[in-house]
Amino acid sequence: MPVRRWSLPLLVTLLATSAGSLAAAGAPAQPAGQLTTAWHDGALRTDPAGLVSRSDLVQEGPAWRAYQAMPLGNGVLGAAVWAEKGFSAQLNRVDTFPGLKSAGRLVVPGLQPLMRASDYTGRLAMYDGQLVQRGGGMSARSYVRADADQFVLEVTGADPGKSQTADLKLWEGRTPTANATGAVASLAETFRDTASGSLTGAVAALTARARDVSTSVVDPLTVRITFRPNADGSFRLVVGVPSYKGGDVATAARRAVVESKSQHLDWWHAFWAKAAPMRITSADGTGEYVENLRTLQLYTMAASMRSPVPSTHGAVVRMFSSAKDQADWAQDSYWHFNLRMIISTNLGAGIGEFNAPYFRFYLDRADLMKKWTHDHWIGAVGTCVPEFLRYDGTGDGCDNMSEPGWVKRILSSGPELVNNVWWQYRYTGDRALLDRAYPLIRDIAEFHLAALTPGEDGYLHLEHVNALEVQWDTDDPAPDLAAMRVIFPIVADLASSRGDEALAARLRTAVGKLPPFRTVQRGGEEVLAWSGTDEEAHNTQNPEMEVLWPWGLFDETSELMQATYRQRVYPQDKDWGMDTTWAARLGLADEVKRLMLKGIQDFQIFPNGFTVHRTGREPVRQQSFYNEWGGVLTTGLQEALVQSYDGVVQVAPAWPSEWDVAGSVEIEGGHRISTEVRDGVPSLVGIQAGSRESLRVRNPWSGQQVRVIDSRGRTVVGPVADDVLTVPVLPNESYVVERVAVPLSSFTHVRLTGQPASAVKTVGTRMLGVPASEPPMLSDLVTVRTPDKLSNLVKAQPGAEIYVDRSYKITDLPTALTGQAMIPGSNEDSKLTAPADYITMDLTAPATVYVAYDPRGENDWWPAWLSTFTRTGETVGTTDQRLILFKREVPVGQLALGPNSGIAGKGNSSYLTFVTKP
Structure with a gap:
């Protein structure tokens, strides 16, 4: 079987900081044909501010809808910011378990x-970690401080003589303590977990740096601060959101808004100076779009991964939610499968420190996982890491006492955790992490040794386990066989170094007795099987492809692996699919590009760059921002540019020829490999060495004479035309691999920089940034009191969206309604039969109120309250359904309209409401 030889440094991932580059935007024009590079004096010389600003998310108009919200965060506290009600920011901590409830919403009308x-x-200015907005002589700068759990809004250009208000709000179902003391207003709430008894919570405390500041409690869910801007028209709002477990609310709130000298900009600038740069250009703009998504992924990591626990739950990054307390999946738990691509992304990008929450989460719960294993796995020795693990250390997995299920018997998560610890150590040199993790590493290995059963064929078999979530109760899953082949030698060496030769010997013996991977026929080709048996599929993962990534046991020379890739059953149908990385490892450059662009179209439905779990979704209907596909794309990009998982450094092994790139990738040993690729051909290869070793580097220009020079211009290797070069390197030294015919000296240095993004980017139907759109209508006639989700009035006209949770639009309507105020519907409420006052509105003058109803409910589920309206004989056309129009004359004052349906369990499209003057 053509299996690539395993080596401990193994794996793929890349980090970065050096490389030749395209002539930078804004740089002086170079003479035709002149070669340029950003590599200079031993490093890739960049202007991080200019380079990162290329990927800023431009708002050509305000983000009026919650799904357009922009993310801000410091790794513990996150904010989603949009323009509803003037200015809205939902504040979310990463640790308010079990439900990760929001701390509240700031509204500044x-x-x-x-x-x-x-x-x-x-x-969204990512280099500064800020959202900056300007217009009408005003400016608003908002950010979550990198060095404190505080959200800050700085405003200039306000009318100094006009009083302002700012509210902190929660919503129905919440039970905060509301407090207003002096110049600080606050909401505080704690959450007791009935399962574990743990107590968490948060206080959101608001104050203003302005004149005449006063506070009040508006209602049990709302507090308000009232103030006048400073004499120069400026004011500053600060919302402190620390963890809170009870006690005096006023004291906690006062402490929460104390401000120290801010290090916010210094922190963000230092982050971008460290992160591996990558600049992509293309004739069709797709390369720039992909670069933008990678930059957003690095930004998201810095803004979300600095807590004792990861920020991503089932791929949902809850701390940037703008959907109140609603989210997909279990917010108190983690699926390991949805974290893996984040680990590889951070290592390859040179920001491995943001993997710390992942490691802390599992290591802090090592004893709890061990107890769980012995309570739920018959015959257990050591520790099994559950695929699904709750924040309190209890899981749903590693269980052979109950019937097989989705995650009950997935055993590959533990070995993958071991491998990730090893990667982290190899990339960053973090010996303290390796030492702390060793007891858990040893216990994971012990569990797998004990779980193996000798067979009559002489092999050790893993029986009655899952192949990921795909096959339940199968034998010898491909991911598990690959995992043991990889981690057993690693753990054996670690055990030997600690004097545990008995464990080392058992592991080395066991790895030699693992069965070969089974093959089957699929699509007329011999391919790897999911496992040793043919159990039915329950999910759309590709277990057999795991042997390529993360386990790295095959390479592009394997015909079996190439066929397996071609015939995989589920090609990138979920946002978790690592298809781009598999394609990169198989040298399939065109596939890398195709899959990235397909993934953008399938998953990236939000203008802030976040994604959804599967295809066919529309943003207005979604309530969760997913983050894992950003990790999938970034890992794939880094693997396409630089690979080293098999012990040989390859430059641009799968880089799409239509995309020119200048960038860096970090590899094992802490080395940074930098290059510039034009028309598919690298110009130079720069090496910034992180440790002492001999790197094996594949000749990027096959058959051509090359040499390696150090930073002082001395030849280290060559000239040679060898396929693989052996390059001895020393830590903190730099080297260049160059063609003899095109040496470094023939290049002109041009720093890698860029111009700030100036417009929304688009690829197909997807976009990054917010286009201009019709704002919510302001009316001097009607105000909606309840429900809050229908309180934004819409200008009635063709093209206007008719529902808050669907993307249907008006196609035509009577002239009398054109340009008038419309209260949109909510199709989530299409079958509601209560409350009787579903919509309540205030009218400042007598009005004509129209309701447009779904004709499918006539003589069936239309509610009784509709009989108080008169049928007009007109209709409203929509892309959903043509609606029948009714009207009623109403006096000044408050008006209540009932629910959509009059019969429980029945109802179709929700009604629309129009309000006009008589």
């Missing part, structure tokens, strides 16, 4: 003039 200004501009 006084920013309406800015948002509605004809000269409005906005951008």
Whole structure:
């Protein structure tokens, strides 16, 4: 079987910081044909501010809808910011278990003039970790401090004589303590977990740096601060959101808003100076779009991964939610499968420190996982890491006492954790992590040794376990066989170094007795099987492809692996699929590009770059921002540019020829490999060595004479035309691999930089950034009190969206309604029969109120309250359903309209409401 020889440094991942580069945007024009490079004096010389700003998310108009919200965060506290009600920011901590409840929403209506200004501009400025908006002579700068759990809003250009308000709000179902003391208003709430008894919580405390500040409790769910801007028209709002487990609310709130000298910009600038750069250009703009997504992924890691626990639950990054307390999946638990691509992304990008929450989460729960294993696995020795693990250390997995299920018997998560610890050590040199993790590493190995059963064929078999979530109760899953082949030698060496020769011997013996991978026929080709048996599929993963990544046991020369890839059963149908990385490891450059662009179209439905879990989704209906596909794309990009998992460094082994790139990738040993690729051909290869060793580097220009020079211009290797070069390197030294015919000296240095993004980017139907759109309508006639989700009025006209949770639009409507105020519907409520006052509104003058109803409910589920309206004989056309129009004359004051349906369990499209003057 053509299996690539295993070596301990193994694996693939890349990090980066050096490389030749395209002539930078804004740099002086170079003479035709002149070669340029950003590699200079031993490093890739970049302008991080200019380079990162290429990927800023531009707001050509305000983000009026919650799904357009921009993410801000410091790794513990996150904010989703959009323009509803003037300015809205939902605040979320990463640790309010078990439900990760929001700390509240900040609403500042006084920013309406800015948002509605004809000269409005906005951008998520990632280099500074800020959202900056301007318009109408005003500016608003918002950010979550990198060095404190505080959200800050700084405003200039406000009318100094006009009083302003800012509210902190929660919503129905929440039970906070509301407090207003002096210049600080706050909401505080704690959460007791009935399963574990743990207590978590948060206080959100609001104050203003302004004049005449006062506070009040508006209602049990709302507190308000009232103030006048400073004499120069500026004011500053600070919302402190620390962890809170009870006690005096006023004291906790006062402490939460104390401000120290901010290190916010210094922190973000240092982050970008360290992260591996990558600049991509292309004729069709797709390369720039992909670069933007990678930059966003690195930004998201810095903004979300600095807590004792990871920020991603089942791929949902809850701390950036704008959907109140709603989210997909279990927010108190983690699936290991949805974290793996984040680990590889961070290592390859040179920001491995942001993997710390992942390692802390599992290591802090090592004893709890061991107890779980012995309580739920008959015959257990050591520790099994559950695929699904709750924050309190209890799991759903590693269980052979109950019937097989989704995660009950997935055993590959533990070996993958071992491998990730090893990667982290090899990339970063973090010996303390390796030493701390060794007891758990040893216990995971012991569990797998004990779980193996000798067979009559002389092999050791893993029986009655899962192949990921795909096959239940199968034998010898491909991921598990690959995992043991990889980690047993690693753990054996670690055990030997600690004097445990008995364990080392058992592991080395066992790895030699593992059965070969089974093959089957699929699509007329011999391919790897999912496992040793043919159990039915329950999920759409590709277990057999795991042997390529993360386990690295095959390479592009394997015909069996190439066929397995071609015939995989589920090609990238979920956002977790590592297809781009598999394609990169198989040298399939065209596939890398195709799959990335397909993934953008399938998953990246939000203008902030976040994604959804599967195809066929629309943003207005989704309530969770997914983060894992950003890790999938970034890992794939890094693998396409630099690979080293088999012990040989390959440059641009699968880089799409239509994309020119200048960038860096970090590899095992802490080395940074930098290159520039034009038309599919690297120019130079720079090496910044992180440790002492001899690197094996494949000749990037097959058959051509090359040499390796150090930073002082001395020849280290060559000239040779060998396929693989052996390059001795020393830590903190730099080297260049160059063609003899095109040496470094023939290049002109041009620093790698860029110009700030100036427009929304698009690929197909997807976009990054917020286009200009119709704002919510302001009416002097009607205000909606309840429900809050229908409180934004819509200007009735063709093209206007009719529901808050669907993307259907008006196609035509009577002239009398055109340009009037419409209260949109909510199709989630299409079968509601209560409350009787479903919509309540205030009318400042007598009005004509119209309701447009789904004709499918006539003589069936139409509610009784509709009989108080008169049929007009007209209709409203929509892309969903043509609706029948009714009207009623109503007096000044409050009006209540009932629910959509009059019969429980029945109802179709929800009604629309229009309000006009008589």
